[in-house]
Amino acid sequence: MRAARKRAAAEWELRLYIAGETPKSLAAFANLKKICEENLQGRYRIEVIDLLKNPQLARGDQILAIPTLVRKLPTPVKKIIGDLSNEERVLVGLDLRAVARRAS
């Protein structure tokens, strides 16, 4: 799994924390990708951090639950946990509803 980059200066900067390529992690990435494509096409960037490889990074964003998605941009920083299978909640958590409504 590699960080998906759309553009150098993305409007939406998302960071997905995982710990190894577990089913939950894979599902989370797939769900996130889908939601982003649907709502933020071309305006987002996803960075995936595998804590098994970089455990020291867990402290910075206060990661506890896996998977955790952190919205770094736009501010304020938002954090949602879980495999992102509940799309409605993801939209709420990322404050994407307004964007989604506008898009539709």
Place this chain on the structure above:
Amino acid sequence: MSARVKRNGRGNRSARVVPLRRGPEGLQKAPSGIQGLDEITDGGLPRGRPTLVCGGPGCGKTLFALEFLVRGATAHGEPGVFVSFEESEPEIATNVASLGFDVRRLQAEKKLSVDWVRVERSEIEDTGEYDLEGLFVRLDHAVKSVGAKRVALDTIESLFSALPNPLVLRSELRRLFRWLKDRGLTAVITGERGEETLTRQGLEEYVSDCVIFLDHRVTEQVSTRRLRVVKYRGSTHGTNEYPFLIDEEGISVLPITSIGLDHRASRERITTGIERLDEMLGGKGYYRGSTVLVSGTAGTGKTSVAASLARSTCENGERCLYYAFEESAAQLTRNMRSIGVDLERQLKRGTLRLVAVRPNSQGVEMHLLSIHKAVKAFDPSIVILDPITNLTANGTTLDARLMLTRLIDLLKSRGVTALFTSLTTGTTDLEETDVAVSSLIDTWLLLEIVRSGGERNRALTIIKSRGMEHSNQSAEYRLSRRGLEILDTYLGPSGVLTGSARLAREAEDRAGALLREENAARQRALRETRRKAFERRLETLRAEFEVEDAEIERAIREDAERGEVVASDRLRMAKSRQAFSGRDARKDGIR
């Protein structure tokens, strides 16, 4: 509690790992390094297993967890990881700096790792399945970074309010404790006290090897901290509630009340500082390591007896720890100077330590603990508590009695002589102390006021003194500039006399003796006169006799001479007549 468990955590080189202790079933123990706790738990916390430390807010859980790690890192060569769910890293470092724990230095030396896990419910949206692998990753990373043997989680329960799904959390906690055990980490998990359960979230369900309960109770406005080992699987442990103290050296638990009475008894005697009192106590004074009680009503000089002992001990170069519960240090030294007991010099020399505290400043257990610590640090040969009466003011008599029992135990085990003073009020029996400790006392001096003839005089009686001959005499004493002086006893026909009655009686006696002496002298003079008169008369009689004797002698001589004259006259007449009858004539003359 066994005697073989010794104090850990003092002066051990940090590089060396303390040998493992084994319980009866081979359970290994990790010394907590917390003063007194290892005695209660017979060696420490279960090694490689989690221990739950629970209690209400402010009971000292966090400090317990932190001290466990700090002592492990500094004294037992076991680095640790502190995972805080409540306080941030800088907060922790600041909070415990006052206790002498240099968290930052330990972090820099890679002996301690502190991780602050902050979870805000508001910024977490649950969007599907998740687990707490992040926590495991962080913990694992921290453990590896310092080579930790110990872990503390403080307070993991706060996750319950932060994470939306308690079911996930519970299963993850179970996994976490398993994880800790698998890695052989000795862990301390703290938990907030629940309504009916030990912890609010029932952590005891997961951590069942060892549970320690901390309590912070306030009784009659005085707070006391207590610790209890609720359970300890596979090990013996003290089950009582033990008071503990948090001060500048961290936590100290007092594993008081040794079950056995196995103090060594010294035969050595020490002076009381009052010469005649020594005499009354078999001529030598108190036994070293004994417990002395000085009881009496107000103004009988209890403190003076105590101060006399303090001074004489210090003058012998030994140390004395003096707890003044009623007077300030300055007041005490001034007052004692008035009876010629100079405590100031001993204070300056450092042989005497005066601790003036209000008895109600803290609970009796806390007093006991601070005395315990002071005794350990100062190592005195005498400890004086003046007076013990006020200790009951902030606790029940039972509390005070228990405390004194524990204190006496402690002092006896160290061979320290203890002197307590006790104020007896007018209403209670003189031979009874409010604290009812008399049975624990080896030597009991009663100071009382004897009222008679419009004055109050002081008398000292030895009620008991175990193991020595002692005077039965109630002795009068006086407090003067020369100190406490025991006076000669006057035993009159109606008992012991004191004060002016004694003086009067003594004067009377002196007068009587004088009278008798004069009488005898007079008699002697009379006899002399009579003897002289007799001798004079004898002289006269002898003189008269001699005179008469001389007279008689002369008469005899004259008679004889006269006879011769007659005879010679006749002879001469016969011659002149030329008669032959001269022979006849001579005969006549002779006749």
